[in-house]
Amino acid sequence: xxxYAAFEVTEGDGxxxxxxxxxxxxxxxxxxxxxxxxQAGEGVARFDLSRITEMDTAGAWLIAxxxxxxxxxxxxxxxxxxxxxxxxxxxxxEGDVSAPRAGLLTRVPERMGExxxxxxxxxxxxxxxxxxxxxxxGSIVRHPRRFAGKAFVRQLELVGVSALPIVGLMSFxxxxxxxxQGAVQLAQFGAETLTVNLVGxxxxxxxxxxxxxxxxxxxxxxxxxxQIGTMKLTEEIDAMRTIGISPMEALVIPRILACVFMMxxxxxxxxxxxxxxxxxxxxxxxxxxxxxxxxRIQEVVPIYDLWVGLIKAPVFGxxxxxxxxxxGMQVKGNSEEVGLRTTMAVVSAIFAVIVLDAFFAxxxxxxxxx
Amino acid sequence: xxxxxxxxxxxxxxxxxxxxxxxxxxxxxxxxxxxxxVQGLRNSFGDQVxxxxxxxxxxxxxxxxxVGGSGTGKSVLMRSIIGxxxxxxxxxxxxxxxxxxxxxxxxxxxxxxxxxxxxGGALFSTLTVGENVEVPLRxxxxxxxxxxxxxxxRYKVRLSGLPEEAVNKYPSELSGGMRxxxxxxxxxxLDPELLFLDEPTAGLDPIGAAAFDELIRELKEALGLTVFxxxxxxxxxxxxCDRVAVLADRRVIAVDTVQRLMELDHPWxxxxxxxxxxxxxxxxxxLDELRKHxxxxxxxxxxxxxxxxxxxxx
Numbered sequence: 096x097x098x099y100a101a102f103e104v105t106e107g108d109g110x111x112x113x114x115x116x117x118x119x120x121x122x123x124x125x126x127x128x129x130x131x132x133x134q135a136g137e138g139v140a141r142f143d144l145s146r147i148t149e150m151d152t153a154g155a156w157l158i159a160x161x162x163x164x165x166x167x168x169x170x171x172x173x174x175x176x177x178x179x180x181x182x183x184x185x186x187x188x189e190g191d192v193s194a195p196r197a198g199l200l201t202r203v204p205e206r207m208g209e210x211x212x213x214x215x216x217x218x219x220x221x222x223x224x225x226x227x228x229x230x231x232x233g234s235i236v237r238h239p240r241r242f243a244g245k246a247f248v249r250q251l252e253l254v255g256v257s258a259l260p261i262v263g264l265m266s267f268x269x270x271x272x273x274x275x276q277g278a279v280q281l282a283q284f285g286a287e288t289l290t291v292n293l294v295g296x297x298x299x300x301x302x303x304x305x306x307x308x309x310x311x312x313x314x315x316x317x318x319x320x321x322q323i324g325t326m327k328l329t330e331e332i333d334a335m336r337t338i339g340i341s342p343m344e345a346l347v348i349p350r351i352l353a354c355v356f357m358m359x360x361x362x363x364x365x366x367x368x369x370x371x372x373x374x375x376x377x378x379x380x381x382x383x384x385x386x387x388x389x390x391r392i393q394e395v396v397p398i399y400d401l402w403v404g405l406i407k408a409p410v411f412g413x414x415x416x417x418x419x420x421x422x423g424m425q426v427k428g429n430s431e432e433v434g435l436r437t438t439m440a441v442v443s444a445i446f447a448v449i450v451l452d453a454f455f456a457x458x459x460x461x462x463x464x465x
Numbered sequence: 466x467x468x469x470x471x472x473x474x475x476x477x478x479x480x481x482x483x484x485x486x487x488x489x490x491x492x493x494x495x496x497x498x499x500x501x502x503v504q505g506l507r508n509s510f511g512d513q514v515x516x517x518x519x520x521x522x523x524x525x526x527x528x529x530x531x532v533g534g535s536g537t538g539k540s541v542l543m544r545s546i547i548g549x550x551x552x553x554x555x556x557x558x559x560x561x562x563x564x565x566x567x568x569x570x571x572x573x574x575x576x577x578x579x580x581x582x583x584x585g586g587a588l589f590s591t592l593t594v595g596e597n598v599e600v601p602l603r604x605x606x607x608x609x610x611x612x613x614x615x616x617x618x619r620y621k622v623r624l625s626g627l628p629e630e631a632v633n634k635y636p637s638e639l640s641g642g643m644r645x646x647x648x649x650x651x652x653x654x655l656d657p658e659l660l661f662l663d664e665p666t667a668g669l670d671p672i673g674a675a676a677f678d679e680l681i682r683e684l685k686e687a688l689g690l691t692v693f694x695x696x697x698x699x700x701x702x703x704x705x706c707d708r709v710a711v712l713a714d715r716r717v718i719a720v721d722t723v724q725r726l727m728e729l730d731h732p733w734x735x736x737x738x739x740x741x742x743x744x745x746x747x748x749x750x751x752l753d754e755l756r757k758h759x760x761x762x763x764x765x766x767x768x769x770x771x772x773x774x775x776x777x778x779x
Contacts, residue, residue, distance in 0.1 A: 121491070183624070192596060429590075
């Protein structure tokens with residue numbers, strides 16, 4: 096059996112030449128002859144297919160198009176080949192396979208315009224969401240029995256209790272790193288003992304709550320967006336509305352409350368773990384006994400440092416939960432949107448937390464808690 | 466004279482050994498009687514046994530419908546045959562090559578001979594319809610020129626009954642029915658000899674479903690396809706299937722034409738084909754047949770009588 100597609104041009108007795116095709120003309124074999132075939136046979140008036148062993152639509156397409164462009168006739172086609180050529184021959188079509196793509200000069204301004212426009216509708220969306228949230232809070236205050244207690248407890252567990260190991264480990268390690276790195280630098284001034292001040296103040300004022308907020312944004316903010324977004328896609332939210340359950344009351348408020356409350360607890364827990372980490376390094380590397388380290392913390396860290404941290408914690412929790420729930424509620428269309436919105440929830444939450452943290456730092460210094 | 470030198474020298478040497486179970490060269494089409502042969506298949510998920518000692522042969526050139534209640538493992542059977550689900554036991558041959566025991570390269574040897582239409586279409590969402598069709602072409606036949614690849618993609622899209630403009634649209638811009646057709650275009654990209662369709666008409670309106678049935682039959686006739694068709698659609702079974710395999714009790718309990726299946730005395734089959742929906746599909750089919758012979762007086766009268774009686778009841 097022949098294994099390659101081939102063709103041959105012979106001058107016949109009649110007007111014009113005959114092109115005899117032979118072998119298999121399949122999508123797997125035409126690649127080798129396609130280029131020559133397109134160029135060959137200017138004056139061919141007849142395509143003889145009688146020696147073709149196999150043909151599929153790709154072969155039929157090449158032959159039908161060649162015959163059409165040269166005005167040649169097709170002869171010797173068996174039943175199957177004839178049927179294929181008849182089916183495929185009429186499917187001429189023009190146009191690009193890829194989606195049309197505008198030039199760079201059009202795309203950049205278009206994209207920028209789109210972003211500005213989206214920013215506007217995003218602002219509307221956030222305002223609308225906050226309004227709906229306040230209304231829902233109001234209605235729960237008036238009808239406390241509508242508060243979704245079970246969902247709240249469940250969220251407390253998911254946001255808080257399940258996060259304990261990872262937040263604890265992270266904070267402990269941060270405490271270790273700060274103490275160890277700080278000690279190396281402070282040793283240049285012979286002030287290793289100030290490591291206690293460093294660890295105590297930086298974890299209470301800044302890092303404890305900030306790192307916890309970032310962790311909660313990654314763990315829970317993303318989960319809020321993905322859960323609510325998926326519920327939106329599967330029309331669960333619409334189903335709730337038709338039954339008369341407000342998704343704001345049933346889904347959003349328990350999540351936000353749980354996140355706000357648990358951020359305070361987790362933030363405090365994180366501070367404690369970081370200090371323990373610092374004390375661990377102090378004991379191991381600096382020769383400060385564990386208990387002495389903890390006692391010194393009490394002396395050198397002013398109590399308002401703790402308040403600075405604990406005031407920021409619920410605000411950060413609120414931002415993380417709001418970003419998660421808002422982006423979840425904005426999902427529409429397809430599953431791709433869920434991924435997009437989840438990413439957006441985490442990124443915007445972390446960004447907002449860091450910006451706010453900067454404002455808090457300036458504010459607390461101005462009011463004398465420095 | 467032009468030919469492709471050294472195109473598949475490697476395949477040439479492999480072909481000589483083992484005449485009975487040889488690898489098909491890329492210049493051949495399968496000529497055996499049964500492109501799919503399943504024997505003693507067993508599939509299970511944990512404790513739940515889906516298939517037990519399941520046998521099934523698909524004849525070349527037929528449309529085989531596969532039916533069964535929900536959870537009887539129709540899709541699992543298809544996934545086993547195309548190698549996505551490793552069975553616990555049993556032998557599956559496709560084009561005479563074992564899917565279950567052959568090494569991965571052999572399995573790849575048959576992969577360009579089948580096309581699969583998944584239930585949701587499974588189009589790549591970041592590519593246009595045309596680019597979706599080009600993916601398998603570029604993967605298996607990179608030697609084809611850019612121009613020919615585009616042309617093949619375009620006529621495959623037209624062949625699947627989509628309008629010309631659909632070729633550069635993204636799947637998200639298409640309706641459900643059009644997405645199925647686009648999935649079919651991709652399944653047909655390599656001119657497969659074997660086509661797997663998983664519930665192709667599910668979720669389509671009756672007109673769209675009928676058109677899709679017709680399209681599959683036309684394609685099968687024009688391209689000489691063998692079709693493995695999973696369906697719940699009784700009309701599809703009556704209209705286009707040459708034979709129907711019934712999955713129940715963890716195996717294929719019968720494979721036959723719809724007419725012959727209806728005579729079998731199995732509770733599920735009776736319920737399925739002779740239930741209210743089964744009878745409606747059958748009546749519609751019979752009326753269709755009669756209408757085709759409307760020029761004959763007896764048939765015309767029969768149609769009139771049936772139409773009138775239907776009206777009378779309503």
